[in-house]
Amino acid sequence: MEKEKVVFCTVGSEKYQFDRLMHWMETIAAEFSDYKFFIQYGSCNYIPQAGNIKSFKFLTEAEFIDYFNQADILIGHCGEGTILQATEQKKPYILIPRDHTLGEHVDGHQFELARLLNSKGAGIAFTLGDLRDKLVHPKFVEFTIDHANTINILNNLITNSQNDKDPISFDSKILLICSGGGHYNSMKLLKDFYNSFKDRVWVTFRIKNIEIELKNQNVVWAHHPTIRNIPNFFRNFLLALKVIPKMRPRLIITTGAGVAVPFLIIAKVFCGAKIIFVELATRVERLSLSAKILYELGVIDQCLVRHENLKNIYKESSKIILIES
Numbered sequence: 134m135e136k137e138k139v140v141f142c143t144v145g146s147e148k149y150q151f152d153r154l155m156h157w158m159e160t161i162a163a164e165f166s167d168y169k170f171f172i173q174y175g176s177c178n179y180i181p182q183a184g185n186i187k188s189f190k191f192l193t194e195a196e197f198i199d200y201f202n203q204a205d206i207l208i209g210h211c212g213e214g215t216i217l218q219a220t221e222q223k224k225p226y227i228l229i230p231r232d233h234t235l236g237e238h239v240d241g242h243q244f245e246l247a248r249l250l251n252s253k254g255a256g257i258a259f260t261l262g263d264l265r266d267k268l269v270h271p272k273f274v275e276f277t278i279d280h281a282n283t284i285n286i287l288n289n290l291i292t293n294s295q296n297d298k299d300p301i302s303f304d305s306k307i308l309l310i311c312s313g314g315g316h317y318n319s320m321k322l323l324k325d326f327y328n329s330f331k332d333r334v335w336v337t338f339r340i341k342n343i344e345i346e347l348k349n350q351n352v353v354w355a356h357h358p359t360i361r362n363i364p365n366f367f368r369n370f371l372l373a374l375k376v377i378p379k380m381r382p383r384l385i386i387t388t389g390a391g392v393a394v395p396f397l398i399i400a401k402v403f404c405g406a407k408i409i410f411v412e413l414a415t416r417v418e419r420l421s422l423s424a425k426i427l428y429e430l431g432v433i434d435q436c437l438v439r440h441e442n443l444k445n446i447y448k449e450s451s452k453i454i455l456i457e458s
Contacts, residue, residue, distance in 0.1 A: 138165075140268070141204035143173040143197070145212060146314055146340070148358050151237050152179040154210070154229055157261050161268060162186050171200045194342050206271045208264075211243040211257070213315040213415045216250070216276045225271030227256040227264060239360050245417035249440075250276065278414050280322045282456050283437060287326045287386070287409065290435070294407070301407060303329045305383035308400070310336040312359065312390045317343055319388045319413055327386060334380060336396055359391030370395035378403045388413060389423045401432045410436045418442050428452065 142158055144151045155174060159181035162170050170186045180188050192200065201207070204224065209215035211230040219226035228250065230243035251257040255274040258264035294301040307330040311320045317337060327333055335350055337343055338357040353376055356368040373396040385400055385408045387393040393410070400406045410424050410433045417440045420428065427433045428447075437454050438444060447453040 138168045138205050139171070139203050140165075140168055140206045140208060141171045141173075141200045142208040143215065144175040144177060144210055145173075145214065146175060146191075147210070147231075147238070148176055148360065149231065149237050149239075150177050150179075151175070151210060151231060152177050153232070153235060153237065154208075155179045155181045157229075157264055158186070158208070159183055160261060161264060164265065165268065171204070173197070173200075194345075206268065211247045211250070211415075213246075213278075213413050214318050216255075217278065217318070219273075220276050223273055223275075225256065225273045227258050227267045227271065229258045229264065240422065242415055242417070242419075242421070245419070246415045249417050250274075278322070278439070280325075283411060284323060284326045286437060286454060286456065287323070290407070290409065299383070301384050304332070305330065306332040306334070306380060308334050308336060308380065308382035308385040308396075308406070310385060310387040310393050310396050312357070312392050313338045313340045313343060315413055315415065316388045316390055319411065320386070321346075323386065323411070330384075334382070336392065338392070355392045355396075357392070362391075366391070366395060370399070373399040380404075382406050385409070386411065389421050391423055393423050394426055397427055397432050398430065408433045408435075412436060412438045412443070414439045416440070416443065419446070 155177045156179060158172055162183040162185055166185060168185060172181060172186060172188045173192050174180055174188055174190060207219050207224050207226040209228060211228040216228060230247035231237035233239060233241050247257045253274060256267045256272060258267055291301050307327055309320055309327055311317050335347055335352040336355055339354040356365040359365050369392060377399045381404050382400060383406060385406050388411050397408055412424055424436055428436060435452055435454050437456050439456050441455060444453055444455040
């Protein structure tokens with residue numbers, strides 16, 4: 134007897150609804166009645182209903198891993214974290230880009246990544262029909278991000294600064310700034326660089342998995358959410374005014390997003406810190422809003438990008454560094 138197929142669909146921790154996908158999943162579950170579906174719906178307003186669907190708003194990390202491991206096929210939004218997890222498990226996946234015109238995200242960067250992945254043959258669904266077809270013929274296409282070159286660039290910055298009036302060393306204080314989700318996961322991949330600094334401080338969000346992982350670290354808990362949240366922008370600005378002049382970091386590494394803006398502005402004004410912005414691999418055709426704001430304000434010293442499109446846009450700028458893959 135053929136084993137029952139298990140599908141795990143997750144929308145992550147985004148603060149935006151993805152009701153379109155939830156409606157699609159309800160339709161798909163009815164058509165694939167011999168499949169079992171587990172759905173983590175997060176901030177969605179619509180919860181799909183079907184006898185072969187079990188839905189959860191959020192899952193603990195242990196629960197998430199358990200359902201992830203059970204699944205034969207993974208479905209999720211087109212974010213860096215989802216595809217990296219699928220690649221790690223070597224499981225067939227289908228990614229659906231969130232549409233910002235439908236209030237599913239802040240901008241259209243998931244479509245940028247979707248187009249890139251689609252050109253490489255990955256499982257991308259732009260329509261319900263695509264999702265149906267990909268579910269019938271699921272496939273796995275490996276997607277990896279080599280952070281070794283990023284770490285080499287960062288290490289070279291330390292070496293090259295030795296001729297500066299105030300050189301950076303591994304004895305200098307380093308500040309690591311990032312939002313949750315993919316921004317935090319991308320920062321973790323740089324640990325072989327920042328773990329060389331004994332005096333390091335995190336600025337991030339008090340989210341359960343982050344709080345557990347950083348329990349023995351020096352952390353400043355920033356206010357969130359930050360996307361289109363003016364009150365929290367000013368709360369973080371005041372928090373930065375309080376802590377940055379006392380810390381006086383010499384180097385700051387950030388992977389974005391909104392939390393970086395007030396802290397980096399204050400750090401540049403009060404400390405003259407060296408600021409490196411490492412863009413996520415999801416940014417293919419344009420800089421993220423936070424990186425663009427900080428670049429235009431002259432706050433960041435270098436912005437590391439992974440796609441040649443971005444380097445070509447800013448080809449006259451020595452601040453934009455392409456990470457060779």
